Amino acid sequence: MDELTSGIVAGNRRALSRAITLVESSRSDHRARAVALLSELPDRKALRIGLSGTPGVGKSTFIEAFGKLLTGQGLKVAVLAVDPSSTRSGGSILGDKTRMELLSRDPNAFIRPSPSQAELGGVARRTREAVRLCEAAGFDIILIETVGVGQSETLVAEMSDLFILLLAPAGGDELQGVKRGIMEIADLILVNKADGDLLLTARRTVADYAGALRLMRKRAYDPPEFPKAVPVSAYTGDGLEKAWENMGYLANWRREHGHFDRRRAEQARHWFLAELRAGLLARLEEPTTRQELHRLGDAVARGEISPGHAASQMLEQLGQG
Numbered sequence: 001m002d003e004l005t006s007g008i009v010a011g012n013r014r015a016l017s018r019a020i021t022l023v024e025s026s027r028s029d030h031r032a033r034a035v036a037l038l039s040e041l042p043d044r045k046a047l048r049i050g051l052s053g054t055p056g057v058g059k060s061t062f063i064e065a066f067g068k069l070l071t072g073q074g075l076k077v078a079v080l081a082v083d084p085s086s087t088r089s090g091g092s093i094l095g096d097k098t099r100m101e102l103l104s105r106d107p108n109a110f111i112r113p114s115p116s117q118a119e120l121g122g123v124a125r126r127t128r129e130a131v132r133l134c135e136a137a138g139f140d141i142i143l144i145e146t147v148g149v150g151q152s153e154t155l156v157a158e159m160s161d162l163f164i165l166l167l168a169p170a171g172g173d174e175l176q177g178v179k180r181g182i183m184e185i186a187d188l189i190l191v192n193k194a195d196g197d198l199l200l201t202a203r204r205t206v207a208d209y210a211g212a213l214r215l216m217r218k219r220a221y222d223p224p225e226f227p228k229a230v231p232v233s234a235y236t237g238d239g240l241e242k243a244w245e246n247m248g249y250l251a252n253w254r255r256e257h258g259h260f261d262r263r264r265a266e267q268a269r270h271w272f273l274a275e276l277r278a279g280l281l282a283r284l285e286e287p288t289t290r291q292e293l294h295r296l297g298d299a300v301a302r303g304e305i306s307p308g309h310a311a312s313q314m315l316e317q318l319g320q321g
């Protein structure tokens with residue numbers, strides 16, 4: 001075992017940070033090193049919790065309060081982010097650490113902003129590998145935060161054991177605004193800001209979503225009361241323990257019924273195919289391949305060879321490469 005590997009296994013935060021930087025690098029020598037590192041690390045299982053919510057719903061405030069609740073119970077918590085907009089906005093949702101000031105100073109917490117890469121697939125891979133690194137470093141809970149942009153929720157759900165949707169109190173009309181697909185992948189809906197003037201609206205919102213969830217197809221792999229909606233306040237801390245109890249209950253239920261491991265197995269299969277697809281696409285971008293693509297494209301345009309024939313020639317060459 002080399003220094004970096006043993007550092008991670010010992011739970012050394014600097015080693016963990018360095019390793020995450022390594023998996024985020026797109027240099028090919030770094031990639032080879034990252035792949036080797038990941039295969040060397042022992043498999044430790046943390047609970048991976050995906051958390052999605054639009055900007056302003058209170059994700060940072062929630063993660064800070066929820067994270068402190070968990071570290072208060074002696075758990076080690078890592079926070080990662082998938083923010084496909086981070087390159088465009090020039091910063092990441094977690095870049096500004098002052099937003100989680102208490103948690104970032106907590107010795108049992110580790111916060112890592114979203115890698116700044118334009119391409120969502122790339123960000124997803126890095127985050128997934130960062131999850132593995134945090135697990136190997138001994139973290140018990142991995143929170144993976146994402147803003148509801150594009151396909152980012154689906155990606156985060158594909159790397160989480162539980163997927164939580166954070167919502168703000170809202171009138172009935174806005175319920176329609178939440179995409180059905182997201183409701184379908186949510187295991188727990190938390191209606192945040194259930195405090196002060198917003199308390200009543202929050203309770204009504206919880207009831208609205210509970211109703212909407214009941215109308216959805218029941219999942220064979222969950223207890224009948226799930227997915228469910230509950231109110232929380234990241235400000236006052238109300239409902240956070242109950243939310244945590246719900247997550248624990250669902251995770252244990254899935255473990256006992258074999259669904260937990262099955263889900264991870266399906267995710268592994270999904271990521272294998274995603275990596276393969278990404279790898280093949282990357283091959284198409286290589287200079288020699290591009291030249292050949294150009295040459296075949298010209299031949300197709302001149303009518304010397306059919307598009308289908310040219311494609312199979314190209315695939316054959318890729319297969320030999």
Ligand code: GDP
Pocket residue numbers: 053054055056057058059060061062192193194195196198232233234235236
């Ligand atoms: P994010 O963009 O989802 O990370 O949201 P933030 O955590 O930055 O919060 C957005 C705004 O909502 C801030 O002004 C917070 O102070 C406020 N906020 C967050 N949680 C609560 C809460 O539980 N109750 C109330 N009343 N406001 C909250």
